[in-house]
Amino acid sequence: MSEPRAGEGRPLRADARRNRERILAAAEAVFDAKGPEASTEAVAGEAGVAVGTVFRHFPTKPDLVEAVFIGRLRRLAERARELADSPDPGGAFFGFLETWAELAATKHAFADALAATGVDVAARAAGGDYPVARAELTAAVGRLLARAQDGGAVRRDVGVEELNAILIGAARTAEQLRSDRALRGRALGVVFDGLRPRP
Amino acid sequence: MSEPRAGEGRPLRADARRNRERILAAAEAVFDAKGPEASTEAVAGEAGVAVGTVFRHFPTKPDLVEAVFIGRLRRLAERARELADSPDPGGAFFGFLETWAELAATKHAFADALAATGVDVAARAAGGDYPVARAELTAAVGRLLARAQDGGAVRRDVGVEELNAILIGAARTAEQLRSDRALRGRALGVVFDGLRPRP
Amino acid sequence: MSEPRAGEGRPLRADARRNRERILAAAEAVFDAKGPEASTEAVAGEAGVAVGTVFRHFPTKPDLVEAVFIGRLRRLAERARELADSPDPGGAFFGFLETWAELAATKHAFADALAATGVDVAARAAGGDYPVARAELTAAVGRLLARAQDGGAVRRDVGVEELNAILIGAARTAEQLRSDRALRGRALGVVFDGLRPRP
Amino acid sequence: MSEPRAGEGRPLRADARRNRERILAAAEAVFDAKGPEASTEAVAGEAGVAVGTVFRHFPTKPDLVEAVFIGRLRRLAERARELADSPDPGGAFFGFLETWAELAATKHAFADALAATGVDVAARAAGGDYPVARAELTAAVGRLLARAQDGGAVRRDVGVEELNAILIGAARTAEQLRSDRALRGRALGVVFDGLRPRP
DNA sequence: CATGAATGAGGCTTCATTCAT
DNA sequence: CATGAATGAAGCCTCATTCAT
Numbered sequence: 001m002s003e004p005r006a007g008e009g010r011p012l013r014a015d016a017r018r019n020r021e022r023i024l025a026a027a028e029a030v031f032d033a034k035g036p037e038a039s040t041e042a043v044a045g046e047a048g049v050a051v052g053t054v055f056r057h058f059p060t061k062p063d064l065v066e067a068v069f070i071g072r073l074r075r076l077a078e079r080a081r082e083l084a085d086s087p088d089p090g091g092a093f094f095g096f097l098e099t100w101a102e103l104a105a106t107k108h109a110f111a112d113a114l115a116a117t118g119v120d121v122a123a124r125a126a127g128g129d130y131p132v133a134r135a136e137l138t139a140a141v142g143r144l145l146a147r148a149q150d151g152g153a154v155r156r157d158v159g160v161e162e163l164n165a166i167l168i169g170a171a172r173t174a175e176q177l178r179s180d181r182a183l184r185g186r187a188l189g190v191v192f193d194g195l196r197p198r199p
Numbered sequence: 200m201s202e203p204r205a206g207e208g209r210p211l212r213a214d215a216r217r218n219r220e221r222i223l224a225a226a227e228a229v230f231d232a233k234g235p236e237a238s239t240e241a242v243a244g245e246a247g248v249a250v251g252t253v254f255r256h257f258p259t260k261p262d263l264v265e266a267v268f269i270g271r272l273r274r275l276a277e278r279a280r281e282l283a284d285s286p287d288p289g290g291a292f293f294g295f296l297e298t299w300a301e302l303a304a305t306k307h308a309f310a311d312a313l314a315a316t317g318v319d320v321a322a323r324a325a326g327g328d329y330p331v332a333r334a335e336l337t338a339a340v341g342r343l344l345a346r347a348q349d350g351g352a353v354r355r356d357v358g359v360e361e362l363n364a365i366l367i368g369a370a371r372t373a374e375q376l377r378s379d380r381a382l383r384g385r386a387l388g389v390v391f392d393g394l395r396p397r398p
Numbered sequence: 399m400s401e402p403r404a405g406e407g408r409p410l411r412a413d414a415r416r417n418r419e420r421i422l423a424a425a426e427a428v429f430d431a432k433g434p435e436a437s438t439e440a441v442a443g444e445a446g447v448a449v450g451t452v453f454r455h456f457p458t459k460p461d462l463v464e465a466v467f468i469g470r471l472r473r474l475a476e477r478a479r480e481l482a483d484s485p486d487p488g489g490a491f492f493g494f495l496e497t498w499a500e501l502a503a504t505k506h507a508f509a510d511a512l513a514a515t516g517v518d519v520a521a522r523a524a525g526g527d528y529p530v531a532r533a534e535l536t537a538a539v540g541r542l543l544a545r546a547q548d549g550g551a552v553r554r555d556v557g558v559e560e561l562n563a564i565l566i567g568a569a570r571t572a573e574q575l576r577s578d579r580a581l582r583g584r585a586l587g588v589v590f591d592g593l594r595p596r597p
Numbered sequence: 598m599s600e601p602r603a604g605e606g607r608p609l610r611a612d613a614r615r616n617r618e619r620i621l622a623a624a625e626a627v628f629d630a631k632g633p634e635a636s637t638e639a640v641a642g643e644a645g646v647a648v649g650t651v652f653r654h655f656p657t658k659p660d661l662v663e664a665v666f667i668g669r670l671r672r673l674a675e676r677a678r679e680l681a682d683s684p685d686p687g688g689a690f691f692g693f694l695e696t697w698a699e700l701a702a703t704k705h706a707f708a709d710a711l712a713a714t715g716v717d718v719a720a721r722a723a724g725g726d727y728p729v730a731r732a733e734l735t736a737a738v739g740r741l742l743a744r745a746q747d748g749g750a751v752r753r754d755v756g757v758e759e760l761n762a763i764l765i766g767a768a769r770t771a772e773q774l775r776s777d778r779a780l781r782g783r784a785l786g787v788v789f790d791g792l793r794p795r796p
Numbered sequence: 797c798a799t800g801a802a803t804g805a806g807g808c809t810t811c812a813t814t815c816a817t
Numbered sequence: 818c819a820t821g822a823a824t825g826a827a828g829c830c831t832c833a834t835t836c837a838t
Contacts, residue, residue, distance in 0.1 A: 016797070037236070039832060050799040052836085061833065155389075162376075162386040169372030169390065176364040187361040190354075191368065194393025212817075215822055238807060249824045254809065256822095411838075414801055435634075437828060448803045453830065455801095553787075560784040563773040567788065571766030575759075585759040588752075589766065592791025613818070636811060647820040649815085658812065803835075814824080 020057050022047045027068045036065050066130055073133040076100060080140035090153025093144050094192060100167055101174040101188050138164065155197045166191070219256050222246045226267045235264045265329055272332040275299060279339035289352025292343050293391060299366055300373040300387050337363070354396045365390070418455050420445045425466045434463045464528055471531040474498060478538035488551025491542050492590060498565055499572040499586050536562070553595045564589070617654050619644045624665045633662050663727055670730040673697060677737035687750025690741050691789060697764055698771040698785050735761065752794045763788070 026047035030038045040061060044051045058064035079099055086092035138160055145163060148154040170191050177184035225246035229237045239260060243250045257263035278298050285291035337359055344362060347353040369390050376383035424445035428436045438459060442449045456462035477497050484490035536558055543561060546552040568589050575582035623644035627635045637658060641648045655661035676696055683689035735757055742760060745751040767788050774781035 019798085040834090041832075044800095051834090052799055053797080055834065056797075059834090157385070158389055161382055162389060165372045165375040165382075165386045166390060168375050169368035169370070171368070172371040173364045173368030176367050177361075183360060183364075186356070187364045190357060190361060190393040191365060191390055192393065193397065194389045194391065198392065199398045212820090212822070214816080218822080239809090240807075250808090251810085251825065252823055258809085260808065411799090411801070413837080417801080438830090439828075449830085450804065450832085451802055457830090459829070555783070556787060559780060560774075560787060563770045563780070563784045564788060566773050567766035567768070567770030569766070570769040571762045574762040574765050581758055581762075584754065585762045588755055588759060588791045589763060589788055590791065591795065592787040592789065596790065597796045616819085637813090638811075641821095648813090649820055650818080652813065653818075656813090799838080801835105801837085803833105805832100807831080808829090810828080811826095812824105814822105816822085817820080 016057075019047070019049055019053055023049065023054055023057055023064075024067060024071060027064055028071070031065070031068060040064070066128065070129055070133045072103070073137050076103070077133070077137040077140045080137065080144055084140065084143050084147075089144075089147035089151040093148035093154060096141070096144055097167065097170070097188075097192055101170050101184075103171075152197065154195050158195060163195075166195075215256075218246070218248055218252060222248065222253055222256055222263075223266060223270060226263055227270070230264070230267060235267075239263070265327065269328055269332045271302070272336050275302065276332070276336040276339045279336065279343055283339065283342055283346075288343075288346035288350040292347035292353060295340070295343055296366065296369070296387075296391055300369050300383075302370075351396065353394050357394060362394075365394075414455075417445070417447055417451060421447065421452055421455055421462075422465060422469060425462055426469070429463070429466060434466075438462070464526065468527055468531045470501065471535050474501065475531070475535040475538045478535065478542055482538065482541055482545075487542075487545035487549040491546035491552060494539070494542055495565065495568070495586075495590055499568055499582075501569075550595065552593050556593060561593075564593075613654075616644075616646055616650055620646065620651055620654055620661075621664060621668060624661055625668070628662070628665060637661070663725065667726055667730045669700070670734045673700070674730070674734040674737045677734065677741055681737065681740050681744075686741075686744035686748040690745035690751060693738070693741055694764065694767070694785075694789055698767050698781075700768075749794060751792050755792060760792075763792075 023043065027043045030043050030046050034042070040054055041051055043064070044054045047054070054064065058067060076099070080096055083092040083096055141163065142160045145154065145158070145160060149156050149158075170188060173187050173191060174184055177187055222242065226242045229242050229245050233241070239253055240250055242263070243253045246253070253263065257266055275298070279295055282291040282295050285294075340362065341359045344353065344357070344359060348355050348357075369387060372386050372390060373383055376386055421441065425441045428441050428444050432440070438452055439449055441462070442452045445452070452462065456465055474497070478494055481490040481494050484493075539561065540558045543552065543556070543558060547554050547556075568586060571585050571589065572582055575585055620640065623642075624640045627640050627643050631639070637651055638648055640661070641651045644651070651661065655664060673696070677693055680689040680693055738760065739757045742751065742755070742757060746753050746755075767785060770784050770788065771781055774784055
């Protein structure tokens with residue numbers, strides 16, 4: 001649940017909303033720096049609020065982690081949508097992959113969180129916002145992929161599912177080579193080349 | 200450290216060695232199921248020994264995680280060595296990649312542990328068995344790679360470093376598609392295709 | 399550290415302060431009875447709080463021991479200051495020694511804690527409240543000593559340093575004879591007589 | 598019990614006796630260095646035997662601590678006996694005090710162990726060797742004291758009991774000033790002066 | 797609503813002691 | 818007898834979560 005009282009339509013008070021944002025930002029920063037096992041207290045500290053406030057907004061630790069993660073999914077989906085109508089579908093597609101990898105290369109817990117998906121989603125039922133965010137990203141990426149394939153820039157035997165898994169792996173590859181930008185570029189180049197049509 | 204006080208040459212008593220194996224096996228199972236943050240207590244339970252016994256063999260939690268991980272590195276290196284003299288270098292190389300991915304597909308903590316490498320190795324100095332195991336694997340894989348490149352099966356602009364990072368990512372990709380063997384095969388195929396020479 | 403985050407000026411909430419006092423009192427009682435190695439759990443039990451609460455107030459076992467000890471130093475310094483302006487410097491001085499010994503006679507960990515000084519202070523740097531409390535006591539005692547020497551009640555070849563060590567020993571002597579008040583008085587009398595001017 | 602199977606008259610085999618001595622020596626060294634909380638394993642290591650052997654000789658940790666302590670009492674008593682017939686009773690008496698303090702100044706756990714006496718003796722019944730060793734020391738010191746008093750070197754209102762407690766305190770004083778020999782000498786001088794006859 | 801103190805389960809680790817080899 | 822592996826209680830400390838202020 002990324003929005004407390006979701007569905008009851010009670011819009012958060014201004015200060016409450018502000019706190020929520022600050023907590024999310026703080027959580028993102030802290031999780032990036034120390035991984036998602038960082039203590040809630042640390043997040044609260046970074047956000048400049050008390051722990052109680054964090055728990056009011058995100059009743060559970062997983063709730064907070066999920067919310068951070070969903071935020072990222074949304075930003076990625078947003079980016080995918082921006083590129084959707086590019087006149088150069090191939091460029092748009094591979095450009096998006098770069099964005100993804102670049103994001104993953106610096107954001108520590110990102111790949112983990114992504115990978116945790118398969119598990120968590122099952123465990124947390126279908127109630128939360130996660131499936132929605134996930135679906136939106138998948139849809140947006142799917143469109144990018146389809147156009148790129150139509151344009152002949154990407155092989156046709158790849159579906160969104162494989163692409164998704166490949167990107168999760170690529171994120172890890174990128175993270176692994178975090179410190180060497182050139183090496184990272186080359187490794188990702190290899191992986192992405194695999195997506196191009198075989199002659 | 201895969202052998203306590205390694206280097207002092209005192210071979211463990213029969214029962215001690217048996218327990219050590221049981222603990223390692225238990226740890227592998229538990230870490231696979233719940234990740235390497237699983238409690239030492241859980242490992243002890245699975246192994247059918249008391250906690251104290253686990254700590255006698257692996258004085259520290261990281262020691263245990265490392266030992267499990269090193270075991271995997273060794274098995275992989277072993278496999279790489281077996282394939283070293285294959286008459287079909289390209290087949291040997293890609294066959295090895297399959298093994299790797301197959302192993303990773305079921306072993307949860309594997310990718311994490313691998314990824315943790317960069318950090319842990321630095322932190323744990325060069326004292327343990329880890330660097331050795333790591334070096335051996337790298338060497339064995341390097342030979343496989345070189346032969347495959349010489350045989351024209353793999354593009355020449357890929358080094359062991361990139362390969363390593365790519366494989367770590369591929370492990371994650373495979374894990375992600377754990378449940379769908381066909382899909383997994385296709386995704387890995389794409390990634391591995393990226394390694395073939397561009398026409 | 400006798401006040402958590404001392405110096406930041408945030409006064410504890412009423413209930414927190416109350417708990418803090420209870421914990422200190424409990425620690426004093428428990429340490430007196432079983433020595434400072436008594437478990438934190440025991441202290442918590444005596445104070446009627448959960449362990450977590452003890453650790454919130456005193457993040458570390460040594461912190462707790464130190465706090466108890468500092469409390470005692472302060473009480474002694476207070477007593478010394480009260481006696482500072484006595485019209486009978488010699489009486490004031492020896493009266494203070496009685497107080498000290500009396501306190502020490504019942505308080506088990508006292509001598510130990512005092513003795514631990516040389517070590518702990520070095521180890522714990524100059525950050526905490528300890529050096530301050532220690533210095534204040536030394537200063538107050540120094541004044542008492544100087545006046546007594548000026549009044550001819552105490553030999554002049556004794557400095558605060560020796561006096562301090564002697565008192566630590568006397569505390570142990572007193573503790574040793576805890577159960578026999580008369581005997582204790584005589585033993586301390588002998589030790590204190592050593593401080594009087596030789597004819 | 599400082600002698601296993603005490604009273605059954607079975608004299609230890611030569612190697613067993615040798616081990617016993619080595620363990621005692623090791624324990625003395627280790628306890629001096631790290632205090633009596635040092636692990637039995639550490640003692641075993643220092644002695645070059647296995648833990649099991651230590652426990653065979655001293656079935657319990659307190660047994661070992663006590664044995665070490667008794668050894669010291671005996672050595673002190675021995676020293677006192679040597680001085681018993683000195684032609685200079687006063688010199689002999691104060692010389693003995695020096696020995697005592699000197700021993701205590703370097704031997705970490707000594708004062709503690711001595712002080713622990715009151716408690717342990719009660720707890721451990723009267724069965725062990727401790728009371729005997731204690732009594733012998735007291736007797737020997739008593740003789741030294743009596744002769745010194747007869748010779749006018751020591752005030753007559755001091756008994757062995759007080760003396761004992763004073764010495765325990767002095768040991769602590771000496772330990773406190775361990776690092777400064779001159780200061781230590783002066784402080785002990787003051788304490789011992791208290792024992793001289795008042796004019 | 798926010799605050800931050802209290803709770804207490806749970807994790808890691810040490811160590812006296814037992815006992816199979 | 819010696820060895821050293823196994824046991825498991827106990828200690829310290831962390832942290833998600835609750836709730837009085």
